[in-house]
Amino acid sequence: MEQSQETTAADPGLAAYALSGSTRARLGERAAETARRLAGEGIVAVALTWVDVSGITRTKTVPVDRLEHAARWGVGMSPVFDVFLLDDSVVSGRYIGGPTGDLRLHPVLERLVPMAALPGWAHAPALRYAQDGSAHPLDARTLLRRETDRLAALGWSVKAAFEIEWAVSKGGGDDFSPACKGPAYGMTRVTELAGYLRDVLGALKSSGVTVAQLHPEYAAGQYEVSVTAEDPAGAADTAVLVRETVRAVTLEHGLAASFSPKVEAGSVGNGGHVHLSLWREGPAGGTANATARGTANSLPGGPANATGRGSVNAMAGGSGPYAMTGAGESFTAGILHRLPALLAIGAPTVASYLRLIPSHWAGAFACWGLENREAALRLVTGAEGERETAANVEVKCVDAAANPYLLLAALLAAGRDGLGTGLRLPEPVDVDPAALGEDERAARGIAPLPASLAESVAAFEADPVLRDALGEAVIDTVSAVRRGEIALLDGATPQQIAAATRWRH
Known part of the structure; x- marks a missing residue:
């Protein structure tokens, strides 16, 4: 696959979101303070995450003592992740494709939180920049922030929240085997997995997520958690954090969580409803x-x-x-x-x-x-x-x-x-x-x-x-x-x- 010259061309409309030298300095100073606090809390690593075009959360991680460097200069990663398919095979487009090129991942320090479900780990959404500090035109969080600012220029803001649905399997193998047998929306399903659901709620609360409600859903083994509304970028950050927290707690209980839109062909799937x-x-x-x-x-x-x-x-x-x-x-x-x-x-x-x-x-x-x-x-x-x-x-x-x-x-x-x-x-x-x-x-x-x-x-x-x-x-x-x-x-x-x-x- 040949990577087009268009791949590295910056979007002029994203110029206001570029990294300046003074901004790098402020980020480094703040990250140094954050790293000292995290080390004192027993955090040893920070997962920097972004979501690709296929909807899969990808990551690079840094030891906590490298957070300052990551905040100031970023962590290298290939642009090609934007054209990964769900099976990790790779396609190519006019703008993205091939092995060449480099982007820099910078943690969003305002949203960095220790993950209660992964002791010793913290999570931070990442922004993607070119090496010259220009915003990557495929960085979805920056695109969202630009849309938020465009509305603000007209005098408007938006509050948003995602509903997170998932189905719980007994784990082991690629097949799905519901981890509970109770009826749709039934209290039986809460009783069957009460300890698991308690730990999900506890981990979310300890990670700073405000849960509005949790309930069994329609499909076999399916649950849903609703969170309170916030600014759009924060709502997307929270959606990723909730999903990874649920996944970690599920694995800790020897179970497996599927967020797929169709877990089983003959059943209803997982929605990701958005409230605005x-x-x-x-x-x-x-x-x-x-x-x-x-x-x-x-x-x-x-x-x-x-x-x-x-x-x-x-x-x-x-x-x-x-x-x-x-x-x-x-x-x-x-x-x-x-x-x-x-x-x-x-x-x-x-x-x-x-x-x-x-x-x-x-x-x-x-x-x-x-x-x-x-x-x-x-x-x-x-x-x-x-x-x-x-x-x-x-x-x-x-x-x-x-x-x-x-x-x-x-x-x-x-x-x-x-x-x-x-x-x-x-x-x-x-x-x-x-x-x-x-x-x-x-x-x-x-x-x-x-x-x-x-x-x-x-x-x-x-x-x-x-x-x-x-x-x-x-x-x-x-x-x-x-x-x-x-x-x-x-x-x-x-x-x-x-x-x-x-x-x-």
Whole structure:
């Protein structure tokens, strides 16, 4: 594979996120202090993680006494990881491919935490830069931060959270054997694995994660944990930390955890639902600075635009559908309008389309509704008395194989376009769309979402808003990886697809 000269070309739109000499110095000083504290707590190594285009969390680790050097100068890694497939085979695109080139991983110190589930280890999400300090155009966390800043320039912020679903197997071998026998959502499943679930909750709390709830799910051996909302980059960081914590606790109990969108061909899969709410920047009634703030002068990866964050939830208190404001409706409509293209990021595997089927609460139709679990977008208002803070929209058609940073960046870009164009939502749907006849669905504008990865990739490549927001390198690389997986699993049965994907994410 020959690597194109385009591979190392920096994205001019990411210039504000480059590393300067003064920033390197500040990062080194802060890392030195952090390393001393971690050593005193018995931490010996830090796992620097990023999520690749296939949705797999990759890592390089450093001893704690090398954290200062890693923060200042980074840790070397190849750009080729962006074109790894789920089986670790490698494809090539116009921008990424081949053995040459080098990137530098820099830990996000603000999000570095000791991992209670892995004693002696800490975890930090990593940002990827070229050797000259320019931001790598495929670094999804930087792309997400840029989208957050773009919204902030318009006076808006977003709160986000991921639901994490996983299925627990008895472990040993490649097959799946449910670790509990109780009914869906049943207390029996809690009783069967009470010690395990207790340890999951304890490890998450000790790692700084605020859990809202944990419960058994529908499929055999399946559970779900919900966490509280935070800024988008923080929500993606937390999603990775939760998954790796759950994985570690599961292994400690002699079990195995699968986050695959289709663990077994004949059962429902694991979703990775995203909850989003749009907030007005600044004090109620105030206006925000019309330029993006907190980019070049803040520490890379730190909280963007943290001063004067929004205090008014646009998903409630308005005169639109179910009390949404006009802005909240437009933001939601922007996402709904681009769902077929968004699935190339949010439902990124061949197995995703074994999950994304009607009447399975997966949201297989491009529609929205109030508390409708069969709609791709579910409006959640919350209980009376807390709606001003709780109201949000849930994106149900996405799954746990998605790169959470890239998915949120794409969702925010779609919502931002909806705001800019003043999009309005169609009529809500209050039934299972699959129960309606084709003629009625057509009359109501309810279209099925793509039924295959190939369909979503075609929509993704043709979408001008996502192309403009994410950049040519992302569009080309995502498409190349998706087509690589399609070719890899061409002709495979649903059972073979599930088996190939089961333990990869």
